[in-house]
Amino acid sequence: MKVVVIGAGPSGLVACKSLLEAASEDFPFDPVVLEQEADIGGTFRFRSYQNATLVSSKQLTSFSDFRLPFDHPDHLTLEEYVEYLREYCKKFDITDRIRLETKVVNVSRDPAGGHIVSYVSKAPSGEWEVTPRTINASYVALCTGLHVIPAIPAVPGIEHVLNAENHVESGVTPAAFHSVEYKSRAQLVGRRVMILGTGETGMDLAYEAAKAGAKEAVLCSRSGQVDLFPHALNDFEIFGFKFNSKKSSVPIDSLITNLAETAYVHPWVASTHIRWFVSDFVIKRLMWFLTGTQAGCNQWVGELEPERLGRAYVFLNKSHKAMPYINRPYKSRPAILEYMSRYIDPPEDMPPHTDFTVDLAPFPTHFLPNGRAVFPSSKRKDAIRIQKRDVRPDLVIYATGYRQEFSFLDKDGGYPTPGDADVRNVVRTGDESIAFIGFVRPGVGAIPPISEMQTFFWISLLKGQVKTPLPPPHYHLLVKDTARIKYGVDHSAYMSTLAKDIGAAPGLWELWWECGTHVLVCYCFGAAFTTFYRLLGPYRSSLAPQICKTELWDTVTRRGLLGNFIMGLIPMVFYLAVNGLALGLELLLTLGGLVRL
Known part of the structure; x- marks a missing residue:
C-alpha cells in the first residue's frame, strides 16, 4: 500500500516512521516522503532566524520513543531541533524514503482507486523538471504544515513608507517584508522598526530590535496581545526568597496534570469546559499575586x-x-505588594540601554504621504499613548502569520481541506484515504507530538480499529464565527481524546498492574505526553516505562512538594469530586429512567 507523505517537517517524518512500524501483512504500508526543499525540517529549517528557540519544551516536543539527552536544556534552538530530526531519521531508517527537491504539482483521484500523485524534481541546473512523473498511491498524508505561505494584509499607504524621499535624513533604504524573510539582527540595526502582529514571532522580533540597537520599535496588535507567559515557570521572588534557578525551572507546557482534568473526565464535565474556566480563575488570581x-x-x-x-x-x-x-511606561505597583511577590526580569533579557522602549500600538489604519502611521482611536492604554507620537517607520515587518493553500489538489477531485476534516481534524467522513497531519494548533503545547498521535489515529482508522461512534469533540478552543483561526485545540484534551479513540489511554488499575506505582503516579501527575499513550494499547513501546520513570518523572519532581500540592493534588481532588458528582447524577437520572447509559 503506497503512501505518499507530502512534506519532510516533523509531521511528515513521524508519519512515515509510524506507518512503517504499523505495516503488516494485511496493511503493507509503503511510505515515501516528497519534500520540495533541499533539506528536512520544514518551518524549523527554512523559516528560522538568528537566536530563535523552541518555546515548547523538549519533554513535550520530542517524539514518544526518541528522546533527547537527559542533561540537555529544556528548550532547543531551531538548529538543534533540526539536528534532532536528522538523528530521528537515521535511528528509524527512513532517510532513504525521503525524496528532497521533489515538488508535488497535482494530486488527483485514480479511477481504479486511490490517488495519482504527480511531481517534479529539481535538475542539477537548479531548474524544475517540465514533465511531471507520477506515483499511484493508496493513501496520501498531507504534512505541509501551518506555516508555509505568508499572510500579508493590505495596509493602505504602505508605498509611502517605501518612498526613499521620506527617509533622506536617516540615510537608510526603506523596506517592508514578511517575518519569513527575517534572518538576523543585522537587518534591524539603526532602524525605525514597526512590527505588525504580536504572536510569538512578533514578540521575538520586538526583542531582537531592542537587542540589535534599533532606533525605535513599535509593536502593533489587532485587538490586544494573547496571554503572555515565560516558557518556563521561574524568575519569581516571594517575600525576599528568589526562585530563579534554571535547574529547577518548570516548563509551562508540563504543568497541566492528567488525572481527572485530562484523563477520566465525565462527558458532561468535558462538554461544559468547566476545567478550563476554573483553571483560568485560579491562574489569573495567582498571576495577580505574583506579578500584579x-x-x-x-x-x-x-x-x-x-x-x-x-x-x-x-x-x-x-x-x-x-x-x-x-512594560516601562505602564508598570505601577505598590511597594508592599512588590515586596510580597514579584516577577524578576531575567538579566539577559534586560535592555542594553536604560531608555529604550518597545511601544505597543493598534494596527495602523493607513500611512500618510509623508510616511507617518495613522492609528485608530481607542480606549486602550497603548492606543492613547501612541496617538501622541509621530511614528514614521523605515522598516515594516509583517509578523501576521500564514495561510493554507492546497493548489496541488485537483479541483475536480472533490478533495477536502483541513477545515473539512470533521473526523478528529484528521480526515473527512467517507474520505479516509487522505489525511491532514499537523493542521491543528494547541493553545498550550506543540504540534509535533500532536502529529504523532494524529498518525496513530489515522492508522487505526484505516485498520478499522477506532472505537465508534466517536464521542463529541470537546477539545476545540472557543472562538467566534468571525475568528481568523478556527483550528485551535486544547493540547491535553485533544491528545487524550485521540488516545481514547484508539484504545491507547490506559486504565489506572491496568497501568498499575502492568507498569507499577512509579509509572502510575507519573501518569497521574504528568502532562499529556505522547509516551503515556504508548505504555499500553496498540502502539505499546518497551521504552515508554523507562522514559516515564526518568525524564517525565523529572518534570513532576521539579515542581517540589508545594508545587505538586498546589498544581497537582488540589486540582485532582477538586476535579475528581466534580466528575464524581456528574457520575452520581447520571446514575440517579438513569435509575429514574430519564437518561440512558
Whole structure:
C-alpha cells in the first residue's frame, strides 16, 4: 500500500516512521516522503532566524520513543531541533524514503482507486523538471504544515513608507517584508522598526530590535496581545526568597496534570469546559499575586478583552523576553505588594540601554504621504499613548502569520481541506484515504507530538480499529464565527481524546498492574505526553516505562512538594469530586429512567 507523505517537517517524518512500524501483512504500508526543499525540517529549517528557540519544551516536543539527552536544556534552538530530526531519521531508517527537491504539482483521484500523485524534481541546473512523473498511491498524508505561505494584509499607504524621499535624513533604504524573510539582527540595526502582529514571532522580533540597537520599535496588535507567559515557570521572588534557578525551572507546557482534568473526565464535565474556566480563575488570581496583573505573567499593557482572556479562547504566547521593554511606561505597583511577590526580569533579557522602549500600538489604519502611521482611536492604554507620537517607520515587518493553500489538489477531485476534516481534524467522513497531519494548533503545547498521535489515529482508522461512534469533540478552543483561526485545540484534551479513540489511554488499575506505582503516579501527575499513550494499547513501546520513570518523572519532581500540592493534588481532588458528582447524577437520572447509559 503506497503512501505518499507530502512534506519532510516533523509531521511528515513521524508519519512515515509510524506507518512503517504499523505495516503488516494485511496493511503493507509503503511510505515515501516528497519534500520540495533541499533539506528536512520544514518551518524549523527554512523559516528560522538568528537566536530563535523552541518555546515548547523538549519533554513535550520530542517524539514518544526518541528522546533527547537527559542533561540537555529544556528548550532547543531551531538548529538543534533540526539536528534532532536528522538523528530521528537515521535511528528509524527512513532517510532513504525521503525524496528532497521533489515538488508535488497535482494530486488527483485514480479511477481504479486511490490517488495519482504527480511531481517534479529539481535538475542539477537548479531548474524544475517540465514533465511531471507520477506515483499511484493508496493513501496520501498531507504534512505541509501551518506555516508555509505568508499572510500579508493590505495596509493602505504602505508605498509611502517605501518612498526613499521620506527617509533622506536617516540615510537608510526603506523596506517592508514578511517575518519569513527575517534572518538576523543585522537587518534591524539603526532602524525605525514597526512590527505588525504580536504572536510569538512578533514578540521575538520586538526583542531582537531592542537587542540589535534599533532606533525605535513599535509593536502593533489587532485587538490586544494573547496571554503572555515565560516558557518556563521561574524568575519569581516571594517575600525576599528568589526562585530563579534554571535547574529547577518548570516548563509551562508540563504543568497541566492528567488525572481527572485530562484523563477520566465525565462527558458532561468535558462538554461544559468547566476545567478550563476554573483553571483560568485560579491562574489569573495567582498571576495577580505574583506579578500584579491578570492578563498574563507580568503583562501590564495589551491585554485582551475580558471575554477572550483565558485558556478556553487563546493560544498562550510563550515568547516573553520583550516584556521588560514594553512594560516601562505602564508598570505601577505598590511597594508592599512588590515586596510580597514579584516577577524578576531575567538579566539577559534586560535592555542594553536604560531608555529604550518597545511601544505597543493598534494596527495602523493607513500611512500618510509623508510616511507617518495613522492609528485608530481607542480606549486602550497603548492606543492613547501612541496617538501622541509621530511614528514614521523605515522598516515594516509583517509578523501576521500564514495561510493554507492546497493548489496541488485537483479541483475536480472533490478533495477536502483541513477545515473539512470533521473526523478528529484528521480526515473527512467517507474520505479516509487522505489525511491532514499537523493542521491543528494547541493553545498550550506543540504540534509535533500532536502529529504523532494524529498518525496513530489515522492508522487505526484505516485498520478499522477506532472505537465508534466517536464521542463529541470537546477539545476545540472557543472562538467566534468571525475568528481568523478556527483550528485551535486544547493540547491535553485533544491528545487524550485521540488516545481514547484508539484504545491507547490506559486504565489506572491496568497501568498499575502492568507498569507499577512509579509509572502510575507519573501518569497521574504528568502532562499529556505522547509516551503515556504508548505504555499500553496498540502502539505499546518497551521504552515508554523507562522514559516515564526518568525524564517525565523529572518534570513532576521539579515542581517540589508545594508545587505538586498546589498544581497537582488540589486540582485532582477538586476535579475528581466534580466528575464524581456528574457520575452520581447520571446514575440517579438513569435509575429514574430519564437518561440512558
